Amino acid sequence: MEKSALRPRVLITKIGLDGHDRGSRLVAAACRDAGMEVIYTPPWQAIAAVVKIASEEDVDVIGISSLATDHLIVPQLMSALVEAGLSHIAVVVGGIVPDNEEEALLESGVREVFHPGTPLEAITERIRRYAIETRAQSAASE
Amino acid sequence: MGSPAPSTPAPGKTDSAEARRLWEKDYADSVPVDRLVHNVSGIPIKPLYTERDWGAYGTDNPLGYPGQPDFTRGIYASMHRGRTWTQRQLIGLGTPKEYNQRLLTIIEQGATAVSLIPCNSVYRGYDMTSVDPQLLGTCGVVINNVDHMAESLGGVDIGEMSCSLNDPSPFTLLAFMLIAAERRGIDWRRISGTSNQSDYISHFVANHMFYRLSLTGARRMLIDHIAYCRERVPRWNPMSVVGQHMQQAGATPAEVIAFTLSTAIQNAEDCIARGMDPDEFLPRFTFFFDISLSFFEEIAKFRAARRIWSRIARERLGARDPKSWRFKFHGQTSGVDLTRQQPLNNIARVTVQAMAGIFGGLQSLHTDSYDEALACPSEFGARIAVSTQNILREEAHLTDVIDPLGGSFYVETLTDQMEEQIVSIMDTIEAAGGMLKAVEEGMVQRMIGASAQRQQRRIDSGEQRIVGVNAYQVEEDPATRPYIDRPDPKVMREHIERFDAWRNARSRAEVGKALDALSRAAGSEKENLFGAVVDAARAGLTNEEICSRLRRDLGFGTPLAIV
Numbered sequence: 066m067e068k069s070a071l072r073p074r075v076l077i078t079k080i081g082l083d084g085h086d087r088g089s090r091l092v093a094a095a096c097r098d099a100g101m102e103v104i105y106t107p108p109w110q111a112i113a114a115v116v117k118i119a120s121e122e123d124v125d126v127i128g129i130s131s132l133a134t135d136h137l138i139v140p141q142l143m144s145a146l147v148e149a150g151l152s153h154i155a156v157v158v159g160g161i162v163p164d165n166e167e168e169a170l171l172e173s174g175v176r177e178v179f180h181p182g183t184p185l186e187a188i189t190e191r192i193r194r195y196a197i198e199t200r201a202q203s204a205a206s207e
Numbered sequence: 208m209g210s211p212a213p214s215t216p217a218p219g220k221t222d223s224a225e226a227r228r229l230w231e232k233d234y235a236d237s238v239p240v241d242r243l244v245h246n247v248s249g250i251p252i253k254p255l256y257t258e259r260d261w262g263a264y265g266t267d268n269p270l271g272y273p274g275q276p277d278f279t280r281g282i283y284a285s286m287h288r289g290r291t292w293t294q295r296q297l298i299g300l301g302t303p304k305e306y307n308q309r310l311l312t313i314i315e316q317g318a319t320a321v322s323l324i325p326c327n328s329v330y331r332g333y334d335m336t337s338v339d340p341q342l343l344g345t346c347g348v349v350i351n352n353v354d355h356m357a358e359s360l361g362g363v364d365i366g367e368m369s370c371s372l373n374d375p376s377p378f379t380l381l382a383f384m385l386i387a388a389e390r391r392g393i394d395w396r397r398i399s400g401t402s403n404q405s406d407y408i409s410h411f412v413a414n415h416m417f418y419r420l421s422l423t424g425a426r427r428m429l430i431d432h433i434a435y436c437r438e439r440v441p442r443w444n445p446m447s448v449v450g451q452h453m454q455q456a457g458a459t460p461a462e463v464i465a466f467t468l469s470t471a472i473q474n475a476e477d478c479i480a481r482g483m484d485p486d487e488f489l490p491r492f493t494f495f496f497d498i499s500l501s502f503f504e505e506i507a508k509f510r511a512a513r514r515i516w517s518r519i520a521r522e523r524l525g526a527r528d529p530k531s532w533r534f535k536f537h538g539q540t541s542g543v544d545l546t547r548q549q550p551l552n553n554i555a556r557v558t559v560q561a562m563a564g565i566f567g568g569l570q571s572l573h574t575d576s577y578d579e580a581l582a583c584p585s586e587f588g589a590r591i592a593v594s595t596q597n598i599l600r601e602e603a604h605l606t607d608v609i610d611p612l613g614g615s616f617y618v619e620t621l622t623d624q625m626e627e628q629i630v631s632i633m634d635t636i637e638a639a640g641g642m643l644k645a646v647e648e649g650m651v652q653r654m655i656g657a658s659a660q661r662q663q664r665r666i667d668s669g670e671q672r673i674v675g676v677n678a679y680q681v682e683e684d685p686a687t688r689p690y691i692d693r694p695d696p697k698v699m700r701e702h703i704e705r706f707d708a709w710r711n712a713r714s715r716a717e718v719g720k721a722l723d724a725l726s727r728a729a730g731s732e733k734e735n736l737f738g739a740v741v742d743a744a745r746a747g748l749t750n751e752e753i754c755s756r757l758r759r760d761l762g763f764g765t766p767l768a769i770v
Contacts, residue, residue, distance in 0.1 A: 077770075081327075081339075081342055082327035082328055082330070082331045082333075082338065082342055082416065083327055083416050084414055084415030084416035084417070084418065084766070085414050085416070085455070085456075086413070086414075086415065086456070087413075087455065087456045087457055087543075087659055090456075090656055090659065090769070090770055091457075091659055091660060091663055093770040094656065094660060094770050097770060103770060105768050105770045106768055107415070107765055107766055107767075107768045108415055108416075108766075109331065133327055133345070133346050133416070133583070134327075134341075134342060134345040134346060134582075134583065135342065137339075137341040137342060137345075137693075138339050138341060138342065141339075161580065161581070161582060163581055163582045163688075163689075163690075163691035164581075164685050164688045164690075165690050165691055166691065180547050181546065181547045181580050182546060182547055182548055182673070182675075182676040182677075184666075184667040184677075185663060185667055186667060
C-alpha cells in the first residue's frame with residue numbers, strides 16, 4: 066500500500082524486562098495526536114518480535130522506552146535490524162539512560178536518546194523529522 | 208466574654224465580618240487578577256482558608272482522637288511521638304553476596320527493617336540463565352532459589368527483624384525465605400514482614416513488570432497466599448494493596464486512593480467469599496503509596512484515606528475489631544518528581560515529599576536517592592536518602608506532636624474535599640462492576656492515561672514549573688553527572704556458573720515430581736496453591752520453574768496495551 070507522505074508510521078515499544086509504561090503511553094499518545102500512525106505493544110517484546118513488527122508494519126521510526134536498564138540490549142536490536150535489511154528505520158530511545166552509556170547506543174546506530182524532562186512536542190518533532198529521512202532513504206534506494 | 212459585644216469595633220479591632228471584608232479588599236487591591244490554582248486532583252485552591260471553609264469547625268470533637276475511628280488524626284494513640292515510622296529503605300543489587308553486604312551496611316546506618324528488591328529477571332519469572340547477562344543485577348538482587356535467599360539474609364535475624372519482600376504472585380521469594388528460615392530452625396510464627404507487591408490488580412494496571420500470572424490465576428493465588436499466611440505465618444502481612452504504581456503511571460492523588468481502596472474491597476470480598484472472617488485477615492492488610500511533591504494534597508490524601516477505609520471495613524466488610532479498621536501504610540517518595548537536571552536538587556524534593564508522608568501519618572517510609580532519575584541508586588545516593596530520614600526524625604522535631612497540621616483550616620477543608628472526590632471516583636468504579644471489572648475493561652488504565660497527559664501538558668506549557676527542567680536551568684557539565692557502574696560481569700558470571708552447576712546436579716526425577724505436584728495443586732481448587740509453591744521451594748525448584756509451570760497451568764499474564 067502507498068504510504069501517505071504526511072503520516073509517519075511509528076512503533077512505540079519496550080524490550081527486555083521492565084514494564085513501566087507511563088513514558089511509552091505518553092509518547093505514543095503524543096505521536097498519535099500529532100497525526101502519526103502509531104503501533105503500540107505490550108512491554109517485554111523480544112528483539113526478533115520488534116524486527117518482525119517493524120517489517121510487517123513498514124514503520125519509519127522505532128521508539129524504545131527504557132526505564133530500568135533495558136537500554137543495554139538496544140545495540141542487539143540495532144544489529145538485528147541491519148541483519149533483516151531494515152537499517153533505514155530510525156531508532157530512538159527514551160527514558161533513563163546514564164550519560165556514560167549513551168555513547169554506546171549512539172555508536173550502535175541509535176539516532177537520539179530522549180532524557181527525562183524533554184517536552185513531548187520536541188519528541189514528536191524529532192520523530193517526524195527522522196520519519197521524513199527514513200522515507201527519503203527508502204525512496205532513494207528503490 | 209463577660210461584656211456584651213460592642214456594636215462598633217474598638218480602635219484597632221474589628222469584628223470578623225468586617226475583618227474579612229477588609230482582607231478581601233486588601234487582597235483584591237494587591238492581586239487584581241488572581242491566578243487560578245488547582246491541585247493535581249483538580250480541586251480548586253483558594254488563597255486563604257478560614258473557619259467558614261471547614262464544615263465541621265465548631266462542632267463537638269470534629270476530628271476524633273488519634274487511634275480512634277475514623278482515624279483522621281492517625282491509626283495509633285501515640286503515632287510518631289510514641290514510636291517513629293519504620294525506616295525501610297528498598298535495596299537490591301547484584302548477587303546475593305553483594306546484596307547482603309549492602310544490607311548489613313544500611314542496618315548499621317540506621318535502617319530498622321529489611322527490604323528486598325529482586326532483579327527484574329526475577330520479577331519476570333526467569334532464572335539468570337534465561338536472560339541477557341547484561342540485564343542481571345542492575346536493579347535488584349538475582350535470587351533464583353532457596354540458597355540465594357539464605358545468602359542474601361545471612362547475618363540478619365529474620366525471626367526478629369521485619370522483612371519486606373518485593374514479591375509478586377506466586378510469591379516465590381516468601382517461599383524461599385520460609386524454607387531458609389526452616390533450615391535455620393526459625394519458627395515461622397516469629398517471622399514478620401510484608402509481601403510487598405502482592406496486589407496483582409495494580410500490576411495489571413501499571414508497572415507491569417510484576418505481572419506474571421493471568422488475572423484469574425493471580426486472583427486465586429492471592430487468596431490462597433492470604434489463607435496460608437494467616438494459618439502458618441501469622442505475623443506476616445500477606446496483602447499489600449499498592450497505589451504506588453498507579454500514581455507513578457499518572458493517577459492523581461485522589462484517583463490513586465479511590466483505585467487502591469476499590470482494589471482492597473475486591474480482595475477483601477474475595478477473602479470473605481472464601482469463608483474467611485474479616486477480623487482475621489483485615490488487620491494484616493497494608494497499603495503502599497507514592498508520596499508526591501504536592502505537599503498539602505498528599506497529607507490530605509492520607510488523612511482522607513484513613514477515614515474512608517475505616518468506614519468501608521466496618522460498614523461494608525462487616526469487621527467488628529477496631530484493629531481491622533486501621534489503614535496502615537508504607538510510603539515511598541515519588542521518583543516521578545525527581546529530575547535528571549541538577550540532580551542534587553532532588554535531595555530537597557525528597558525531603559519535602561518525606562515530610563508530607565510523615566505529616567500524613569505513615570507507618571514506614573522509603574526515601575528515594577537523589578540519583579534515581581539518572582540510574583538505579585548508587586551507594587552514595589542511598590546513604591544520603593537514609594540520612595534524610597535520620598535528620599527528619601532526629602533533628603527536625605517533626606515527631607513531637609501528633610498530627611501537627613490537624614485543625615488547620617486549609618488541611619481540614621482539603622481533607623474533606625479529597626474525601627468527597629475519592630468517594631465519587633469509587634462510586635464510578637462500583638458502577639462499572641467493581642475494580643476487577645473496571646481494569647479488565649481498561650477503564651482505570653484510560654483514566655490514568657488521561658491524567659498523565661494532563662500533568663504532562665501542565666509541565667510542557669510551563670504552567671507547572673520544575674526547577675532545572677523548564678525554569679532556572681543552568682549549564683551543566685555532563686562530566687559532573689555520576690558515572691554509573693554496572694555489576695561486575697565476572698562476579699555475576701560466577702554466580703551463574705554456580706547456579707547452573709547446582710541445577711544440573713539435581714535429580715531430574717525429583718524435579719519432575721515436584722513440578723507434577725505443583726500442577727496437581729493448580730488443577731485442584733481444594734489445595735492451597737501457595738502451600739504448593741512453598742513445597743516446590745523446599746523440593747528445590749527454581750523461581751523460573753515455579754513461575755513457568757504456573758503460567759502454563761493458570762495462564763500467562765499480559766497487560767492491556769492502551770494508548
